[in-house]
Amino acid sequence: xxxxxxxxxxxxxxxxxxxxxxxxxxxxxxxxxxxxxxxxxxxxxxxxxxxxxxxxxxxxxxxxxxxxxxxxxxxxxxxxxxxxxxxxxxxxxxxxxxxxxxxxxxxxxxxxxxxxxxxxxxxxxxxxxxxxxxxxxxxxx
Amino acid sequence: xxxxxxxxxxxxxxxxxxxxxxxxxxxxxxxxxxxxxxxxxxxxxxxxxxxxxxxxxxxxxxxxxxxxxxxxxxxxxxxxxxxxxxxxxxxxxxxxxxxxxxxxxxxxxxxxxxxxxxxxxxxxxxxxxxxxxxxxxxxxx
Numbered sequence: 001x002x003x004x005x006x007x008x009x010x011x012x013x014x015x016x017x018x019x020x021x022x023x024x025x026x027x028x029x030x031x032x033x034x035x036x037x038x039x040x041x042x043x044x045x046x047x048x049x050x051x052x053x054x055x056x057x058x059x060x061x062x063x064x065x066x067x068x069x070x071x072x073x074x075x076x077x078x079x080x081x082x083x084x085x086x087x088x089x090x091x092x093x094x095x096x097x098x099x100x101x102x103x104x105x106x107x108x109x110x111x112x113x114x115x116x117x118x119x120x121x122x123x124x125x126x127x128x129x130x131x132x133x134x135x136x137x138x139x140x141x
Numbered sequence: 142x143x144x145x146x147x148x149x150x151x152x153x154x155x156x157x158x159x160x161x162x163x164x165x166x167x168x169x170x171x172x173x174x175x176x177x178x179x180x181x182x183x184x185x186x187x188x189x190x191x192x193x194x195x196x197x198x199x200x201x202x203x204x205x206x207x208x209x210x211x212x213x214x215x216x217x218x219x220x221x222x223x224x225x226x227x228x229x230x231x232x233x234x235x236x237x238x239x240x241x242x243x244x245x246x247x248x249x250x251x252x253x254x255x256x257x258x259x260x261x262x263x264x265x266x267x268x269x270x271x272x273x274x275x276x277x278x279x280x281x282x
Contacts, residue, residue: 006255006261099254113148113240120147122259 002105004116008123011095012130014066020130021069021087032123032139039063045071049139056080079111098126145257149264152236153271155207162210162228163269171266173280178203186212190280197221197281220252239267 010017018025024037032074034048038060045058058071061084068086069087073080088099100119105112121138151158161167165178168186175189179201186199199212202225210228214221229240241260246253262279269276 003249004257006258007251007253008258024269036189099251108144108146110148110240113146116145116257117149117261117264120258120263121265122261123258124262124265 001103002108002112003101003103004105004119005121006100006119006125007097009092009095009097010127010130014091014096016130017089017096017098017126018066018069020126022063022065030129030135030139033121034135034139034141036088046098051141058085079105079109082106089112098123143166143242143249144242144244145260147241147252147260147264147267148238149268150236150238151268151271154236155230157265157271158230158237158239158267159207159210161267163204163206169278171270171276171278172263174278175280175282192282199226220246220250223247241254249250 016027020030022037022116023039024035026033027037027047032047032049034052035046036048037045041063043060043076045060047056047058048054055076056073057075058073060070061072062068062070067089071085073085074079083102083104086101086103090097092098100123102115102119118138125135125138146269161171163178164180168176168178168188173188173190175193175195176186177189178184178186182201182204184201186201188197188199189195196217197214198216199214201210203209203211203215206209208230212226214224214226216222222242224245227240227242227244231238231240243260259279266276266279
């Protein structure tokens, strides 16, 4: 099993970082404009790309305001199916350190390496969004 | 041991991608403006940040024009010391797929996760540079 890990410090409160990860409005600002996300544990989150020819589907496993978001991925993309996405927020004096892990990859394939690069770009986009530099979403039709 | 892997497809020829990785001028455009890189195998490459308070020092192990660049990292940062950086270029119909690996990390620590995020951002910056979007270097004093 392989785990992709990222970490970035953001000049924004844990509550603001949490809102960017746990709400549909927040997620639409930095990942994909085609995001549909429930607000409750046990609900669904879906991330569409290229007119929904690719959709990453998640079950919302944990929502701990200001601290932690966990999703499990199911269906559609065979390499993402069964992976667990965990966002952990650590308060700092002037912001929040944001840890991200996508665990349970069966192997670090070429596709996994491509996703790893995209996650790195997304970490920057999330930071830019929360620090007011308005990067726009990674994907918009 | 842990290996960081990235992959991105760039609309540029393998020779142009190679020049961005194997020449001082190319490296200064997307990584750090404070790059000093020899042009020969056995030579050195140094990447300075924050007025050289941090320097990543490499020995150039392989240079295969249009195909492959390998560096070994030594000294200074204890977590980078002993890591191997390998850039492999695969020609595609309309460009080049660029594989990057930094191997021999002792563990995937928080610093490793932070570097992984930065490598993701750097992959985008390299792509933007080679596709003419002039992102500037990641680090400039």
